[in-house]
Amino acid sequence: xxxxxxxxxxxxxxxxxxxxxxxxxxxxxxRIDEAVEMAALSLLVELRARHNxxxxxxxxxxxxxEFQALARDLLGYLREALAPARPGVPRPPAA
Numbered sequence: 001x002x003x004x005x006x007x008x009x010x011x012x013x014x015x016x017x018x019x020x021x022x023x024x025x026x027x028x029x030x031r032i033d034e035a036v037e038m039a040a041l042s043l044l045v046e047l048r049a050r051h052n053x054x055x056x057x058x059x060x061x062x063x064x065x066e067f068q069a070l071a072r073d074l075l076g077y078l079r080e081a082l083a084p085a086r087p088g089v090p091r092p093p094a095a
Contacts, residue, residue: 036071036075039074040067040074041067044056044066044067
């Protein structure tokens with residue numbers, strides 16, 4: 001029987017030159033990006049419904065631009081809101 005506690009969760013890409021901390025940081029960054037994108041999309045759909053506007057469409061450049069602006073604004077808000085919780089960590093420049 002295989003060991004159910006076998007530490008295989010972060011061993012993906014064992015040929016990855018980054019150490020464990022580097023891989024964890026990369027995965028966290030990816031998950032944060034995904035969460036922000038989902039939140040921005042949800043907000044875009046909700047705002048459009050509230051203002052009786054059509055849902056965003058995949059092939060619309062204007063819709064993608066509006067989505068990207070919402071995601072950028074959300075990231076800026078999170079950067080400001082979380083900055084006090086990270087003393088000593090340099091803040092990235094605002095976009």
